[in-house]
Amino acid sequence: MLILKTLSLGPKHGWAIAKRIQQVSGEVLQVQQGSLYPALHRLEQHGWIKAKWAESETGRDAKFYSLTAAGRKQLETETFNWNRLSSAIQIVVNEA
């Protein structure tokens, strides 16, 4: 879901995705950066993201990922479910 959300803002290569997730989470989410790649490849196989090799900001070629229409829909579904889940948990946890 985090990957899909990050890509909803525009195409990125793997390293940029990792950096963005780290930044936005306020450095709270410390994930093993490399685990992004099996996830990215799986998402691509599901058809939710697509990849293209292009020149990066450093001049070297990099694999850029972007959200597909199906991916956008998947993101909506997952965000909805996540919000529902987290509000339910919040109610339980904050119960006096």
Added chain:
Amino acid sequence: MWWLTRLQMQLRMLFYRTRSRRQLDQELQFHLDRQTAENMEAGMNAEDAHYAARRAFGSPTALRDETRSTWRWNGLESFWRDVRYGAITLRRTPGFLLVARFRHGALHWRFYVSFHDRSRESSEASSISRSFAIGNDL
């Protein structure tokens, strides 16, 4: 000249697999290099920057293998899903004949499943045919 087509197919599989593997290595290396560069900009020396990037990344070998396995596993997963779906359809509709044909290639399998409605006498039997391809990679 079926063997020529088969050879072409096998070569293509081999070609794509090699290219995919090369591209994956390139992808992971790009990430490591960018992280190393960022570490150096933050003031680390080359050696420390390199090791810090590697530590933050995880084991490139393990991750590379895990990524490659997603190519293989996904094909298998969707294959079994289709077989299960086919079996459920069969159970629900009596009189259907399941015809399965195997064609075995060294690297490439094709599993044809076609459903023929036996209860119909008409010359056009309703048929649903699906083909499942399992490659041993990709």
